[in-house]
Amino acid sequence: MSPRRTTVEQSKGVFEVEWPLFGELSRSLALKVARTYDPEIVVGIATAGVIPGAVIAAILGREFHSMVVSRRFGTESVRETPAVLSAAPPTIRGKRVLVVDETCDTGDTIRLAVAAMVNAGASEVRTAVAFQTGSFTPDFHALATESTIILPWDREVLIDGELLLNPLYAEALKGR
Secondary structure, eight states: OOOOOOGGSSSSSEEEEOOOHHHHHHHHHHHHHHHOOOOOOEEEEEETTHHHHHHHHHHHHHHEEEEEEEEEEESSSSSEEEOOOOOGGGTTTEEOOOOOEEEESSSSHHHHHHHHHTTOOEEEEEEEEEEEOSSSSSSEEEEOOOSSOOOTTTSSEEEEEEEOOOOOTTTHHHOO
């Protein structure tokens, strides 16, 4: 998972993404990819990159896989730098691969995923994100913004059996 900006102080406002907009951004991203690249396999970075990755793979009619690259050890602890927590799919050997994540800021997560693909024998690897939020420039992005991104699947989380506003975004969304 790429680090998302989680405080308004780090960003320029809050950008709440609803499902219809997410669908249009994924469609737009798939079309951008298709114009200049023909991936044989799409790999989504779990967890949040799996959603746009699967949508893009479906639109392009390509095989889809996921891999875990995360800053999280478990549900609570966070490491300073991301780590590859699952192997690249073995079917990528000799194939053109598109690595997809939901956002990219520093590019740390995507760089690790690309290195894993190259080490597993991919013939070519390109990157795509729904939101470019920082200095790293992926090969393809749907939207560039400095805002805090709140994705439709992140806005609410299950807490003690109840669907509640995600505590990570409570302050940013106060008064909305």
